[in-house]
Amino acid sequence: MRLPNRHPSIRLRLALVYAVVLVGTCTVLLGxxxxxxxxxxxxxxxxxxxxxxxxxxxxxVHDEAFEEKFSSFQQQQATIARLRADLLLGxxxxxxxxxxxxxxxxxxxxxxxxxxxxxxxxxxxxxxRRISQDRLHERIALDGPHDELKELADNFDEMVARLxxxxxxxxxxxxHAAHELRTPLAIVRxxxxxxxxxxxxxxxxxxxxxxxxxxxxxxxxxxxDGLLALARSDSGAIAGEAHxxxxxAAGALSDADDEAERAKLTITxxxxxxxxxxxxxxxxxxxxxxxxNAVRHNHPGxxxxxxxxxxxxxxxxxxxxxxxxxxxxxxxRLFEPWQRLTSQRITGAGSTGLGLAIVRSxxxxxxxxxxxxxxxxxxxxxxxxxx
Numbered sequence: 270m271r272l273p274n275r276h277p278s279i280r281l282r283l284a285l286v287y288a289v290v291l292v293g294t295c296t297v298l299l300g301x302x303x304x305x306x307x308x309x310x311x312x313x314x315x316x317x318x319x320x321x322x323x324x325x326x327x328x329x330v331h332d333e334a335f336e337e338k339f340s341s342f343q344q345q346q347a348t349i350a351r352l353r354a355d356l357l358l359g360x361x362x363x364x365x366x367x368x369x370x371x372x373x374x375x376x377x378x379x380x381x382x383x384x385x386x387x388x389x390x391x392x393x394x395x396x397x398r399r400i401s402q403d404r405l406h407e408r409i410a411l412d413g414p415h416d417e418l419k420e421l422a423d424n425f426d427e428m429v430a431r432l433x434x435x436x437x438x439x440x441x442x443x444x445h446a447a448h449e450l451r452t453p454l455a456i457v458r459x460x461x462x463x464x465x466x467x468x469x470x471x472x473x474x475x476x477x478x479x480x481x482x483x484x485x486x487x488x489x490x491x492x493x494d495g496l497l498a499l500a501r502s503d504s505g506a507i508a509g510e511a512h513x514x515x516x517x518a519a520g521a522l523s524d525a526d527d528e529a530e531r532a533k534l535t536i537t538x539x540x541x542x543x544x545x546x547x548x549x550x551x552x553x554x555x556x557x558x559x560x561x562n563a564v565r566h567n568h569p570g571x572x573x574x575x576x577x578x579x580x581x582x583x584x585x586x587x588x589x590x591x592x593x594x595x596x597x598x599x600x601x602r603l604f605e606p607w608q609r610l611t612s613q614r615i616t617g618a619g620s621t622g623l624g625l626a627i628v629r630s631x632x633x634x635x636x637x638x639x640x641x642x643x644x645x646x647x648x649x650x651x652x653x654x655x656x
Contacts, residue, residue, distance in 0.1 A: 524557060566592050573589070
């Protein structure tokens with residue numbers, strides 16, 4: 270079994286670096302002190318210069334009295350050099366002991382200081398070990414000065430908060446999807462069980478059951494298509510092809526024409542060119558969802574208005590419709606999956622509850638903006654601007 274290759278801890282490495290720097294600095298200062306001390310110790314201020322010494326040496330060769338004086342001076346200089354060396358050698362041991370004590374003290378102080386500096390990192394490490402999918406509510410909440418470590422801890426807390434929101438949203442999404450898909454499957458299964466339990470079922474009963482099964486499976490299919498479109502737009506993997514929102518709006522209005530006619534809706538359009546670069550399939554789905562939402566969330570005899578055009582370096586589409594009053598503080602919730610103005614989820618046969626959620630996801634994927642404003646007489650005005 271291969272053991273993991275463990276390196277010294279950051280605290281130990283920092284302590285060693287601090288101690289080495291401290292001892293090195295003390296050594297350099299001590300060396301400079303020795304040099305200055307050596308030059309000034311036992312210095313004879315009346316000593317001749319080297320040039321004078323050379324001249325005296327030349328005179329001492331011919332003058333015996335001066336030679337004796339010169340020899341005595343040389344012995345004095347030799348004694349001074351010996352005293353200097355003895356003193357410096359005598360203090361070298363004490364200096365070495367002082368450096369050793371300084372190194373030990375420096376290492377201890379460095380270890381303590383490094384531990385205090387790295388304490389936030391230990392808190393961060395402990396938090397990362399505690400936090401899991403079921404404990405995303407925990408935070409580091411580091412106190413202290415606003416330095417790099419505090420900024421790192423705050424960024425980590427923000428990241429965990431985003432993860433918690435994402436996991437909660439994912440759990441709600443999966444729960445809603447399971448609930449919504451269970452309803453059409455239950456309709457099909459119940460209808461089949463009831464028909465099979467009958468001893469003599471008429472062709473008309475089988476035909477009615479088949480129509481109910483087709484309606485339920487159609488609803489499940491639309492919901493699955495919506496989930497796939499939502500997942501595709503959320504993934505960010507979109508094409509970059511030229512497309513015209515006016516063409517997409519015309520196709521969406523054509524598809525919704527029969528339903529609008531049954532509801533006796535008045536549809537007005539102003540479809541001017543609105544070229545964009547994006548995913549044509551998702552852009553068609555965006556316009557289709559906007560038009561379907563305006564037609565279905567309306568009242569008989571109401572109206573729908575669709576306008577496309579160019580703005581400030583943007584392609585803009587606006588969809589207005591009549592309908593019931595929409596509270597302004599409830600508008601944002603309409604862009605969440607399976608939401609409507611009441612606390613219940615949408616369960617109607619004609620709607621999956623994903624229309625506006627898909628619209629917002631597609632707009633975000635294309636780097637655009639979306640704005641929804643309630644109309645004074647009821648209904649909603651949705652404006653989408655894409656670069």
